[in-house]
Amino acid sequence: MASYFVDKKGFLAFLKGVIKKYPLYGTVERDGFPVFKKIEEPEELVLSAKPTHLSPKEFLFPPRELLLRFNLEDGKAEPVVEAREQVIMGLHPCDIHAIGLLDRVFSHGRGDVNYLERRKKTILIGTECLPDEFCFCQSLGTMDADEGFDLFFHELKRGYLVRVGTEKGRRLLKRYTKPEKAAKKHLEEVKAHREKKLKGFTRCLDARKEELPLVYAGSYEHPLWERIGSICYGCGSCNHVCPTCYCFDVRDDVTLDLKEARRYRVWDGCTLEDFAKVAGGHNFRKDRSERLRHRFNRKFRYLADRFDGLFCVGCGRCSRACLVGINITDVTNELIKDAKS
Amino acid sequence: MQRADAHPYMPQPVRLERVERLTEKESLFVFPRPQGFGFTPGQFIMVGLAGYGEAPISISSPPSEKDMVELCIRRVGSLTTILHKLRAGDTIWIRGPFGRGFPTERMHGKDILFIAGGIGLVPLRSLIKEVLAEREDYGRLTLLYGVKSPKEILFEEELELWQKAGVDVRLTIDRAYPGWKGNVGVVTTLIPQVDIDEDNSVCCIVGPPVMYKYVILSLGNRSVRGEDIYLSLERKMKCGMGKCGHCQINSIYTCEEGPVFTLQEIRHLPEAI
Ligand SMILES: Cc1cc2nc3c(=O)[nH]c(=O)nc-3n(C[C@H](O)[C@H](O)[C@H](O)COP(=O)(O)OP(=O)(O)OC[C@H]3O[C@@H](n4cnc5c(N)ncnc54)[C@H](O)[C@@H]3O)c2cc1C
Ligand code: SF4
Ligand code: SF4
DSSP: OOEEEEEHHHHHHHHHHHHHHSOEEEEEEETTEEEEEEEOSGGGOOOOSSOOSSOGGGGTSOSEEEEEEEETTTOOEEEOOOOOOEEEEEEOHHHHHHHHHHHHHHHSSSOOHHHHHHHHTEEEEEEOOOOOTTOOGGGTTOSSOSSSOSEEEEEETTEEEEEEOSHHHHHHHHHHOOOEEOOHHHHHHHHHHHHHHHHHOOOOOSSOGGGHHHHHHTTTTOTHHHHHHHHOOOOOHHHHHOTTOOOEEEEEEEOTTSSEEEEEEEEOOTTSTTTTBOTTSOBTTOSHHHHHHHHHHIIIIIHHHHHSSOSOOOOOHHHHHOTTOOOHHHHHHHHHHHHHO | OOOOSSOTTOOEEEEOSEEEEOSSSEEEEEEEOOTTOOOOTTOEEEEEETTTEEEEEEOOSOTTOOSEEEEEEEOOSHHHHHHTTOOTTOEEEEEEEESBOOOGGGGTTSEEEEEEEGGGHHHHHHHHHHHHHTGGGSOOEEEEEEESSGGGOOSHHHHHHHHHTTEEEEEEESSOOTTOOSEESOGGGGGGGSOOOTTSEEEEEEOOHHHHHHHHHHHHHTTOOGGGEEEEOOOOOSSSSSOSOTTEETTEEHHHHOBEEEHHHHTTOTTTO
């Protein structure tokens, strides 16, 4: 994989060029935290080392997405695929791994055209990060991204080291900048940052990632589920912010003029009360403890069987978002401890 | 990454040929079988109306019925209530079929015990009629069918026809009812009454969630093996393609791996029954 050096001027030129050609979604600072938004001016973008509270999944899998349109006057229906070319910039390695997992999900079986078309038209640009007190990607092998992006920017003292992940990325970079080959000193700076990052983690899982499916399999009846279930609000924030939670509901509505009905999907969450409730009132996961157990098992066990990969990338967002302080590393480590004893 | 060309949510319109009220809550919806619409008994389709959404509904007619497709739908919620207002000539939108049905080829030469609770007879009807269409491929056929009250018995005339065609049909109602002379009690009370050759029988069970546990216990007492017990499980479903997450039972997706499972396949899943 080729690495280039781009100076700060080159970087701004790159952004300018990208913004002219594509809608660019990237991170800006708001109240001291990075958030993703549409970038209109190159100067707005701040490639932040801090994790974003919301994941970037919304740009590939929108919270509300039109699927079909029914014309109620002539009785015809048409599928809708809203996919435009776009660039997402500021993705951390965990986010890049998460998108790789969503790719597997939506191309599984009958491919999901809405996601796949949008994905095909999206350019992913990563950036390096530093852990906060919730991050634990080093425990899950998602701390580094070697693939899954088009370009990856490492901020250096005097510019950027840019790793090229795809031909599309290389073309984009060369269209707007004159990148030099990266020098040894640049690579060393990247390496030093990695060392710093590794030292910055305050949390880790106390087992190897390969052991986690078994740890969870053996913890189905663990009293912890009752305990955290009794404090959980069932608010669904953990699902909402998670970059790999992809469950959805499909709904219809009708326009006010009664001329058109629309079928769309919206994000749903397995921790919400009605998630597994069927007509007639039977709820297959009535208790919050059951729903939390389901969510955690999906991350570390259920989907690992199905898609050959853990569905937690260690971003810590669910812990960061939880109003009652349920922390995924604490939960997992308690299960690990009891599984080992 | 794979690309699907056809939009997976795009349904096809079908015009209802006939809508027939069966009971207070259930009606039969009949439409011409679309070109290339192949299925196995136990599979389901997503049935929808523009502006009202979709719901998974089992195909109730057998694959051997080439001209028509029949659905039997209970009125329970928003969509099914509107469906019940439709008449012949109206259009519904369908997608599918989805899921895995009953493997009839694995039942050849065997006795089949069908156990239905309430609306569970709907998917079993497809299987029963398919089996009767090739009657000589199977051994003894028995149907145990439990409903709450005589008013809820579905396909009453067909039950008689099946009886004549050699199915040992036994009915039960949950609680005594004026004028009812048959068996009273839940469907499990019928199980001890039937003669089961446990080495050469399969059981196909469809009913409400509460029913499975008790039926399986009684069948276990009769030494029927887990791989010979087929059940169809109901869960909430939104996509039908293993993605939306609603139908998950522990690690499996009911819409894809099911809805028909052998007991063997789901025994280790605490959320299954
Ligand atoms: C594989 C399968 C086969 C089925 N076959 C039949 C059948 O042949 N006849 C029949 O009458 N019913 C059948 N059902 C149940 C039927 O799908 C529900 O009764 C129906 O979804 C209720 O929709 P509603 O809009 O009227 O109810 P509401 O309570 O208003 O439901 C709202 C939405 O929740 C979902 N939902 C609610 N209950 C269920 C449920 N039990 N299963 C799946 N999704 C649900 C649906 O997407 C529905 O659109 C089947 C269910 C499954 C899973
Ligand atoms: S489960 Fe929590 S830590 Fe893991 S990927 Fe989802 S939000 Fe991040
Ligand atoms: S964010 Fe916390 S309180 Fe809300 S559903 Fe998730 S675990 Fe429960």
